[in-house]
Amino acid sequence: MASRDSKDIIAMFMVPLALIFVTNAVQGWERLLKEEYMELDIQLKLINKPPLRSFQTEYGDVIDCVDMYKQLAFDHPLLKSHTIQMKPKTIPEDKGSEASSTAYISSKYMPKNIRCPTGSVPIRRATREDLIMAESVKYLGLNYPTDNPFRGSTVDIQGHHSAVLNLRNQNYGARSRINIWDPSVQDHQFSIGTMWIVSGPKEDINSLQAGWAVHKFLSPNGSRLYTYWTADGYQKTGCFNVLCPGFVQVSSEITLGLALPPSTFNGSQTDMLLSLYQDRASGHWWLMFEDKYVGYWPKEIIPRLGEGATFVSWGGEVYSPLGLLSPAMGGGHFPEEGFGKAAYIIQIKVVRDDTNSTKFEDPPDYALKTWANQPHCYNAKNDYQAAGGWGYYVFFGGPGNCSFAME
Numbered sequence: 001m002a003s004r005d006s007k008d009i010i011a012m013f014m015v016p017l018a019l020i021f022v023t024n025a026v027q028g029w030e031r032l033l034k035e036e037y038m039e040l041d042i043q044l045k046l047i048n049k050p051p052l053r054s055f056q057t058e059y060g061d062v063i064d065c066v067d068m069y070k071q072l073a074f075d076h077p078l079l080k081s082h083t084i085q086m087k088p089k090t091i092p093e094d095k096g097s098e099a100s101s102t103a104y105i106s107s108k109y110m111p112k113n114i115r116c117p118t119g120s121v122p123i124r125r126a127t128r129e130d131l132i133m134a135e136s137v138k139y140l141g142l143n144y145p146t147d148n149p150f151r152g153s154t155v156d157i158q159g160h161h162s163a164v165l166n167l168r169n170q171n172y173g174a175r176s177r178i179n180i181w182d183p184s185v186q187d188h189q190f191s192i193g194t195m196w197i198v199s200g201p202k203e204d205i206n207s208l209q210a211g212w213a214v215h216k217f218l219s220p221n222g223s224r225l226y227t228y229w230t231a232d233g234y235q236k237t238g239c240f241n242v243l244c245p246g247f248v249q250v251s252s253e254i255t256l257g258l259a260l261p262p263s264t265f266n267g268s269q270t271d272m273l274l275s276l277y278q279d280r281a282s283g284h285w286w287l288m289f290e291d292k293y294v295g296y297w298p299k300e301i302i303p304r305l306g307e308g309a310t311f312v313s314w315g316g317e318v319y320s321p322l323g324l325l326s327p328a329m330g331g332g333h334f335p336e337e338g339f340g341k342a343a344y345i346i347q348i349k350v351v352r353d354d355t356n357s358t359k360f361e362d363p364p365d366y367a368l369k370t371w372a373n374q375p376h377c378y379n380a381k382n383d384y385q386a387a388g389g390w391g392y393y394v395f396f397g398g399p400g401n402c403s404f405a406m407e
Contacts, residue, residue, distance in 0.1 A: 040128045047072055047126045047243060054125075055114045059221040059259050062125040065116035068250065071123065076245035078300040086250055087293050088279035088286050092173070092351050093359045121249045121295075123242055124257040133215070134240045159322050161402075162373055163329060163380040164315030165345070165394040169367035170353035172308045173197065173277025173285070175360045179344045180212050180270045182223045182262035183328035183400075190215040191318045191327050192226075193343055193396075197276050197285070198311040200304035205233045208297060208305070210274045210287055212260055225258040225272075227287060231302050247287075249295035256294070265331065266340045275360075277351055278308060308353055312363075314345045315380050315396040323403070326377060330397025335381035338395065348392040362392055370394065377402040 049072060051064035073079060116122050167174075176195055183191045194211025209228040229246060230238030241256035242249065249256075263269045275288035283299030283306055299306055320326040330343025349360035362384075370380040378398035385393065 037128065040131055043131060044126055044128065046075070047131075049123075052117050052120050057114070057259070061257070061259075063114055063122045063255060064125050065120040066123050068119055068121050071121060071249060072242055072245050073248045073298075074245070076301060079245065079248075079298060082248070082298060082300070084248060084250065085279075085282055085284060085296065088277075088284070088296075089281035090279050090358065092175075092277055092357075094349070116252050118252075121252060122255040123249065124255050126243055130243060134243055159320050159326075160317065160373075161319075161326060161329070161378050162315065162317045162371070163335075163375075163378040163396045163398065164313045164317075164372070165348070165368060165370050165380055165382045165396075167312040167350065167363050167367050168310070168369075169350075169364055170308055170310055171312060172280060172351040172353065173275065173360075174312045174314075174350045175273065175275040175277070175288075175347070176314055176345050176349070177271045177273045177347045178211055178314075179330070179346075180223055180260045180262050180272060181214075181331050181343055183214055183330065183332055185214055185216065185327045186320075186324065187216055189318070189320045189324070189327045191316070191329055193316050193330055193345070194226075194314075195274060195276060195345075196311070196313040197305070197309045198313070199307075199309045200233075203233050204304070206231050206302045206304035207234075207238075208276055208285055208287075208302070210276055212272075221259060223260045223262050225254075225256060225260055225289065227256055229297055229302065231304070237301070246301050247295055247297055251289075251292050251294045254289050254292050254294045263331065263340075269340060271344075271346075273347070277360075278305070280358075312350060314348060314394055316343060316378065318378070318400065320400075326400040326402045328398070328400045329378045332397060332399050334398055335379055335395030342395040343397045344393055344395050346390045346393040348394070368392070374402065 048064065049066045049070055051066055053065040055063045057063060068084065074082065114122060174195060174197065178193055178195065181193065185191055190213060192211055192213045194209050197208045198205055200206045207230050211226065212223045213226040214223050226240060227247065228238065228240050260272065261270050273290050276285060278285050284296040285302065285305060286296045287294045316329040318327050318329050331341055333341040335342045348363060350363045351357055351360060354364065368382060370382055372379045377400060380394055380396040382392070382394040384391065
């Protein structure tokens with residue numbers, strides 16, 4: 001029965017939501033028919049596992065404490081006999097300084113009143129709106145790596161604008177400290193600051209993402225911690241956070257979708273240290289938030305990342321429907337304006353293949369290159385600074401308010 005449920009989850013993402021895309025893209029989800037709401041409710045019953053305890057946050061989220069061994073991940077047909085790994089067997093050491101930025105304020109983790117019972121993990125309860133808008137934003141391309149060679153042909157990329165630092169070099173993961181902002185967005189727009197890990201051919205890429213996202217439905221009440229994964233070029237597999245089987249959560253403190261405290265213009269800056277790396281003993285890809293092991297994507301579900309990754313990207317992306325003024329990216333200022341105004345990603349490190357490394361170390365200069373598809377609206381600028389422990393870094397962003405015609 002569980003195996004059939006996992007296939008139903010994948011299928012049901014496409015059936016009721018297809019009508020929305022054909023008739024009105026991301027608009028009009030409020031007009032779903034009663035039967036389609038029933039389909040979504042069936043799907044939610046498969047996704048939201050029975051909790052041992054539940055809490056409501058100040059942001060209106062319901063956090064369920066789910067038995068670690070009964071979480072949605074294990075509905076995946078490839079994970080039926082999977083043994084949970086509580087932490088990686090091999091942990092990359094840090095090479096060089098990892099000091100935080102001078103104005104760094106530690107991000108709050110779970111609200112203080114939420115403590116899950118031993119053996120359970122905190123998972124944000126999915127809603128109808130989560131499912132509808134997650135699929136809508138997937139269709140619009142939030143989950144796509146920003147550099148053109150990796151974009152597939154199944155997504156409408158009109159209205160997408162990116163400013164990033166790219167690394168084209170074989171690696172086993174990356175780590176960086178990402179500046180958190182809460183740019184204003186209108187309905188049907190998004191703005192993200194993120195890190196991508198990619199491997200595989202254009203139409204069949206395997207990709208992992210982690211960062212912050214601002215979207216009125218996927219990330220209500222401001223900036224949220226998010227992840228995304230795919231194993232087939234963003235066609236059928238993968239999802240945001242834990243809206244489908246795949247990601248195995250082990251942390252009892254951090255939940256995907258966590259509300260993040262944003263930076264203030266010319267004031268205090270908040271950032272978060274995120275790591276995506278492969279445990280080369282098990283082959284699984286781990287997500288770390290600061291010093292916490294949040295969980296991992298098992299090697300079975302992302303086979304093209306089995307021998308490491310070929311591409312990493314750090315920076316921002318926005319989406320706005322054509323005809324609507326585009327939103328701000330990052331702090332809403334161009335990279336030349338610097339700290340406190342433009343968004344930054346600092347302490348960029350990778351586990352390099354060319355040095356046969358088992359440590360997070362500086363990326364090779366020759367493999368780094370910035371890219372922006374609309375530099376008059378958004379841009380990226382990278383450099384290296386030893387002082388303050390910044391290391392390799394990139395400033396990115398822009399004010400938006402740009403109007404684009406059909407390309």
